[in-house]
Amino acid sequence: MKTDKTKIVVAGGGHGGLAAAALLARKGFDVTVFEAQAEEAMGYDWCDCIRMSCFDRTGLERPNDEWLTPMKAISYYNPRKSVCIRTGTQDSSVSFVIERKLLLRHLIALARGSGAKLCFSRRVLSAVTQGDRVVGVLTETGEVRADIVIDAAGMDSPVRRSLPAGCGIQREIDASDTLFTYRALFEDTGTASDMPAYSAYFCHLGVEGFDWVIRETDHVDVLIGAFGGLSEEMIRNAVDDFKRDHPYIGDQILRGGSCSRIPVRRTLPKFVCDGYAAIGDSAAMIEPLSGSGMTLSIRSAGFLADAIEQAQDCSTASLWSYESAYFRSNLSLILRQQTLKDVMHCLGARNIDTLFEKQMVTVKDFTSGKQTSSDLLHKVTGAVSAPSMLPVFAEMLLRSRKQKKLLRTLPQDYSYAHVLRWIDDYDRF
Ligand SMILES: Cc1cc2nc3c(=O)[nH]c(=O)nc-3n(C[C@H](O)[C@H](O)[C@H](O)COP(=O)(O)OP(=O)(O)OC[C@H]3O[C@@H](n4cnc5c(N)ncnc54)[C@H](O)[C@@H]3O)c2cc1C
Known part of the structure; x- marks a missing residue:
């Protein structure tokens, strides 16, 4: 596609949106990102795990080595905690833990340095469509026209939700396909314990979902995750139970302490249509059991940028090569x-x-x-x-x-x- 004449708007400046913006701007496209949050607020206030292959395979520079910590070995428990299955130490050249805010700062620098225009504190309200073709977005300050809209606004994307039925794209993600999470970094009281440093729990206290307790050097990272819904009482019961098994979990919350949601289902069956392509959580590009989506969303930016560069036009048929490359690479997983x-x-x-x-x-x-x-x-x-x-x-x-x-x-x-x-x-x- 003619780079200088093709205008691309990215709704949402998270992992997928920024990676796509950086790669497309490097190819010479006119790229503008609209992100609802202020730049300083970007990224969760905790660390998460990412595979470095997503940078290497897309040609994006890796984050600084000093920001990366190797993954710990994980000990998996069954619901009644009678069996513990321990993985070996993870291959430290493959997966790393990184502060979310540092990762976002890195991706922002890559997108900006590649020539993409980044508009923070500018919420996208919906898609602008003509028939079943997406022709732009409506932002808080008005309509912006584009040849291609990249929807990177996460699982509740207002762009995806406003698409006409004729686009053939699923608009809502069911509650049963959602992991409701609570995450807090508690103070570590220093109490000695022989519990593993990284304990993961299936159906903890009989609740369908996935929890973890990770003892770091200066805090204890607790995640409570339940499919379908999570009440305050469920959070309290789970944390109290963990405090009995992990006596070093203190009362004070140092960071986090908030609830979020993750789409835990196989990727949407169709995530491109005329003038539109979704990426990341907005298309449920996530590993449905673990809820990991950062690696997939950054890697997918590579498929999307290549597809747009090689496309004849902005039609579904041209953008399908993005979807087909994504599935070919990730369907089995x-x-x-x-x-x-x-x-x-x-x-x-x-x-x-x-x-x-x-x-x-x-x-x-x-x-x-x-x-x-x-x-x-x-x-x-x-x-x-x-x-x-x-x-x-x-x-x-x-x-x-x-x-x-x-x-x-x-x-x-x-x-x-x-x-x-x-x-x-x-x-x-
Ligand atoms: C507690 C928790 C733990 C997790 N742990 C891991 C992990 O260890 N490893 C992993 O790979 N993944 C993990 N994930 C999942 C991971 O966070 C997502 O899969 C990943 O962030 C997806 O990237 P994205 O770019 O699609 O979405 P996001 O990073 O969520 O970006 C979406 C962006 O769009 C913006 N936005 C939303 N609405 C609008 C709007 N209307 N207008 C403009 N902008 C908008 C948002 O502000 C946001 O910046 C975890 C998630 C949670 C909640």
């Missing part, structure tokens, strides 16, 4: 995690206990390690001694076949009928 999430949902806490206690899950299930025949034997003997698990294993087998078919049939080029058929299969996964 996403569907594997979606299957595990669904399995957790239909098993419930009691059966997850059985999975752990009968060694039907092992460290390799958490690290994507290669399963040996002895691992499989454990699963089969465990399943035979707990027949209620057999339908679950049958479903997992079926899903793995569906996953292979979806990857095989993913349309490389856009054809309305072919894409519609694929979306239908994907929706029924």
Whole structure:
């Protein structure tokens, strides 16, 4: 596409939006980012984990080495905490922990340094459309026209929500596909304890979801996550229970102490239409079990920038190559995690206990390690001694076949009928 004549507006200056803005500006496009927050307020007040491959593969510079801390080994607990599965120390060349505010500062510098115009404290209210084509955005201060709108405004994006039905893009993300989280960094009282430094809990206190307690040098990071909803009482009960098991968790909250939401579902089946492409949480580009989305959103910016550069025009057909490259690269990971999430949902806490206690899950299930025949034997003997698990294993087998078919049939080029058929299969996964 002609770079000097194509105007691109990015709604939302988070990880995906800024990475896309930087890459497209480097290719010579006229890029403007509208971000609702003030520049100083950008980024959560805590650290999170990111894989450096997303920088290397897109050609974006990595953040400073001094900002990166290697990931700790994780100890996974079943709901009644009778079994602890410990991963080895994570490969420190792959995943790092970084302060969110520093990561955002780095991405802002990359986008600005590449020539993108960044407009902070400027909220986008909706898409501007002509028929089923997106032709711009409505911001607080008026309408801005663009050839392509990149929707990077997160899971509640007003751009996605305002798209006409004819665009074929899902507008809402269900509460059941949302992880409601509470996160706080507590003071560390210094009490000695032999609990692991990083403890992760499935269905803690029987609540469907995922929690963690991470003991850092100067604080204790506590996350409470529940699918579908989280009340103050649930937060209080979970924190009190953790204080009993981890006696070093103090009463004072040093940072955070806020609630947020993560879309934990497989990526939306369609996230491009005429003049529009979504990226990051706005398209649910997330690992459905862990809720990690930073790596995927930055990596996807590379696919999007390449697709726009090579596109003939701003049509769905041209932008489809972005969607197809994204799925080709991530479909297996996403569907594997979606299957595990669904399995957790239909098993419930009691059966997850059985999975752990009968060694039907092992460290390799958490690290994507290669399963040996002895691992499989454990699963089969465990399943035979707990027949209620057999339908679950049958479903997992079926899903793995569906996953292979979806990857095989993913349309490389856009054809309305072919894409519609694929979306239908994907929706029924
Ligand atoms: C507690 C918690 C822990 C997490 N841990 C991890 C982790 O360890 N690793 C990981 O990879 N991911 C993690 N995630 C998920 C991760 O935060 C997201 O997947 C990631 O931020 C997605 O990037 P994004 O660019 O799509 O969205 P965001 O980074 O959320 O950016 C969206 C941007 O759009 C802006 N915006 C919103 N609405 C508007 C509007 N109307 N107009 C203009 N701008 C708007 C927002 O202010 C924001 O800056 C975690 C999330 C939470 C809540």
